[in-house]
Structure formats: C-alpha cells, structure tokens
Amino acid sequence: MVVEYQDEQLRRSKWAIIRWFRLDRLQPERAVTSYWVSSKTLFFIRIPIALYTTVIMWASIGTTAQEGDFQRYFAHFTQLTFIGLHAYLITVLYHNVCYLRTSQPHQPNSFFNQPSVLNYLFSYLYHSIVVFNIITPIVYWCALAPMAKSAANQETITKDEPPVLWWVTTSLHGVSFVLMMIEVIFSRMTLYVNMVLLVFINVVLYMFLTFIIYATTGWWVYGFLDWGQGGKTAGWYIGIGAAFIVVYFVQFLFHMLRDWVARKLGRNPRKPEMRQVNETDEEAGQLRDSGIDTSQLPRY
Secondary structure (H helix, E strand, C coil): CCCCCCCCCCCCCCCHHHHHCCHHHCCHHHHHCCCCCCHHHHHHHHHHHHHHHHHHHHHHHHHHHHCCCHHHHHHCHHHHHHHHHHHHHHHHHHHHHHHHHCCCCCCCHHHHCCCHHHHHHHHHHHHHHHHHHHHHHHHHHHHHHHHHHHHHHHCCCCCCCCHHHHHHHHHHHHHHHHHHHHHHHHCCCCCCCCHHHHHHHHHHHHHHHHHHHHHHHCCCCCHHHCHHHCHHHHHHHHHHHHHHHHHHHHHHHHHHHHHHHHHHCCCCCCCHHHHHHHHHHHHHHHHHHCCCCHHHCCCC
C-alpha cells in the first residue's frame, strides 16, 4: 500500500537570501520517507550505513594519528567530505527515529520544533554531499592515486600498505559514493538549481583554505594545486571547478529521474489536491510578502 504524505514545507523565511537559495523550501518529510520502502524499512537501511561511516571515520582518524600526520587531517577535502556525509547520515537517522515515534499519521515534528537555521544547514548539507562524494572518488582514482603510485615506484625501498589503511582509503574514496547513492535513491529529497552557487562557493572557500595552509606551512594539500606547475595548474583549477557544476546538474537530473520513475510506477504518494494546497500556500506566502491582503482572495 502506498502511503500518502503531507510534505509540509518549512515556514517561509523573512530573509531574501534564504528564499533565493530555496533553503526554506525544504519539505522535511521527504528526508525520512521513501518512494520504494516504508519509513521503518528506510530506518533499518540507514542503521548499518551510519554505523559503517562511524567506524570508518574513527579508523581514519586513528590511522592518521598513528602515522603522525593528524595535524593535517582536517586540511584534506576527502576527510571533510566524509565527515559531512557522516554528519548527514547521523542527523537524518535521528529525525527518522523521531518521525517513527510520532502517532499515525507520522509527522516530522523534530524538524519543525528546532531552529530554522538547523533546517537550512540540513538542506545545504544534503546538496553538498551528493556532489562532493562523486568528485572525491573521481579526483582520487584519476589523479591522486596514479601520482602516489608513480612516487612509490621511484622509491628504492617500499613497504606494503597495511590492510586497515587500504580498507579506510577505499571506503573514503569509493564506498562513500555507494553510501551516498543509496541515500539518494531511497529518500525523497529534492535539489534546487540555485543551490549550485552555494556549493560552488564552498569549493572556492576550500581553495582559499589551501592557499592559507601553503602560505603558513609551505605545504600544498594536493600536488595539482601547486602554482609552480604553471599553466597545468590553471587547467586543474578550471577543470575541477567546472566538474563540481557538471556533477551538480547530473545529480539534479538523477533526482528528477527518480521522481519520474516513481510517478510512472504509481509510487508518488502525493494526491493532486495535496500538491494544489501546497502550491496555493506558497503563492499566498509570496503575496503576503508583497503586502497584498490574501484574506480577500477566493478559496477553491
């Protein structure tokens, strides 16, 4: 039986920049429900995934500390990306539990009872992890891994990589993509076009961070960011920046495809009248922001 969800939207923000990025368009129930399985089944799917990311994150911290390189741990985009993925999975698991604990029909009260800024951060976090966890494996396996292998071949003495280090590396640069896609497929979250700018700004800020690290330590987080390579480095900057934008819209289209397949298979639980009510409420909010009295408008 297909469950019909209300998909109530967050209260409209008074801040224009929040409205422009569509951060207040979040429909929390989409995060804790699925087209394909019940919310309870979704919860049980998320438990082992959240546990796995917890183990990997601490194993990554432990192995880095053991190698004496922990001071550079939070400088790497890979680690920051995985921490973001883990944070999202733990947060959505918490909200999933709260949703299931409400009486039937379930309500996402945990979202509506917390400060709006946390909901905005939740929405942003989702938009970022679905992009970053694609870019990270691509850059690692296409650029960083070959560079590391080439450097190792030039060493006269090499040592075998410990199994735990191989496991952590593979999880951070490959399994993370699988975990992210499971979340995308089974949840009902949506992406908004305007958010691509916020994701891109995040990438630019990270590049500025690498510049600061180099200026203070003389160490480049990633070799391909080294300005000393000339025009080749400029190509890396432009290519990676463009890749983030391309991947964002690939994910945007994938979300649309997921929703389209759900409609074709009759798995979209929202009735037409529900969609009309939500759309009418949103239009009314826009009119109120413009100073128009909506009480005199006809009701249908």
